[in-house]
Amino acid sequence: MMFGSNTLGNGWVVPADDAAITAATQLLMAGQIVAIPTETVYGLAADAQNVDAVARIYAAKGRPDFNPLIVHVRDQKAAEKLGVFNATAQALAEAFWPGPLTLVLPLQPDAPIARAVTAGLPTIAIRCPAHPVMQALLLKSGLSLAAPSANPSGSISTTRADHVLKGLGGAVPMILDGGSCSAGLESTIVAVREDGWQILRPGPVTSEDIENVIGYAPLAATNGFIEAPGQMASHYAPSKPVRLNVIASEPDVYLIGFGAIAGDDNLSATGDLAQAAAHLFEALHTADASAAVAIAVAPIPHEGIGIAINDRLARAAVR
Ligand code: TXA
Ligand code: MG
Numbered sequence: 528m529m530f531g532s533n534t535l536g537n538g539w540v541v542p543a544d545d546a547a548i549t550a551a552t553q554l555l556m557a558g559q560i561v562a563i564p565t566e567t568v569y570g571l572a573a574d575a576q577n578v579d580a581v582a583r584i585y586a587a588k589g590r591p592d593f594n595p596l597i598v599h600v601r602d603q604k605a606a607e608k609l610g611v612f613n614a615t616a617q618a619l620a621e622a623f624w625p626g627p628l629t630l631v632l633p634l635q636p637d638a639p640i641a642r643a644v645t646a647g648l649p650t651i652a653i654r655c656p657a658h659p660v661m662q663a664l665l666l667k668s669g670l671s672l673a674a675p676s677a678n679p680s681g682s683i684s685t686t687r688a689d690h691v692l693k694g695l696g697g698a699v700p701m702i703l704d705g706g707s708c709s710a711g712l713e714s715t716i717v718a719v720r721e722d723g724w725q726i727l728r729p730g731p732v733t734s735e736d737i738e739n740v741i742g743y744a745p746l747a748a749t750n751g752f753i754e755a756p757g758q759m760a761s762h763y764a765p766s767k768p769v770r771l772n773v774i775a776s777e778p779d780v781y782l783i784g785f786g787a788i789a790g791d792d793n794l795s796a797t798g799d800l801a802q803a804a805a806h807l808f809e810a811l812h813t814a815d816a817s818a819a820v821a822i823a824v825a826p827i828p829h830e831g832i833g834i835a836i837n838d839r840l841a842r843a844a845v846r
Contacts, residue, residue, distance in 0.1 A: 564705025570674030711805035
């Protein structure tokens with residue numbers, strides 16, 4: 528396969544085979560950004576230590592510079608160079624890595640990362656991803672990779688390479704196509720404190736999953752202070768108005784169903800919440816591209832991963 532002909536700056540979707548992973552590794556090592564599949568959503572990756580590479584992420588997404596990035600690492604040993612692990616962090620990493628859990632930990636004083644990655648915070652968000660393509664990139668490059676979700680800032684996250692192309696195609700030299708993301712929702716973000724833990728963003732690893740490992744409940748939520756700066760009220764926003772908890776279709780409204788509420792599309796006809804999570808962003812992209820003037824979504828049970836689905840839907844509905 529030839530990789531020389533692509534002009535940097537023009538999105539190029541390539542199946543994530545060995546040759547493409549090698550080419551992507553070279554781009555990352557040269558300070559370029561590459562869109563990559565993970566088990567949660569597609570990410571926009573760059574060398575976390577390279578100031579210019581990290582700046583390219585913010586520019587491509589149009590992301591405000593106060594919103595810090597998650598750093599992806601090969602394993603816990605690599606994570607310990609970046610963040611300070613206490614016993615709670617240790618237990619969570621052992622239980623859920625590699626996988627869809629991000630730990631917010633005190634930043635190591637000498638952590639080898641560009642300052643823009645943490646947006647000046649005294650903490651750092653770290654994740655060890657399970658996806659084989661992401662693991663291969665981390666291993667081959669030897670880098671820690673800063674990677675936000677691969678979508679223009681504030682718009683719907685992506686679980687398919689063609690959705691990345693549509694949103695960021697003009698701003699990314701290469702998009703590695705690893706098929707659909709299996710979890711379909713961004714990682715759970717947990718802040719680990721001296722005296723406990725707190726969920727900053729619900730995700731595929733549920734609060735109960737974590738409580739089962741740690742043995743005690745999360746600390747009460749911090750009032751009014753947006754600790755995960757990316758958790759703004761409006762996020763994941765399609766271009767059309769979104770209404771929630773809708774049980775019947777209406778003309779000109781695209782209904783995303785669940786269970787017995789069929790709709791124009793159905794997140795899971797059998798009422799399976801994991802399947803619904805995996806299909807959510809794809810359904811929102813399809814609804815947004817349809818001829819309908821508005822999007823409606825059937826009620827989703829508020830339990831397990833349904834809590835993360837409802838979190839994303841609530842933000843999609845704020846305009
Ligand atoms: O599943 C995921 O987490 C995906 C894939 C690509 O790994 N990444 C992702 O990144 O969702 P992003 O940038 O879309 O969301 C990261 C969130 C933002 O809300 C950001 O504010 C928060 O993590 N965050 C990053 N560093 C933080 C820190 N030190 N303290 C609190 N929140 C932080
Ligand atoms: Mg995001």
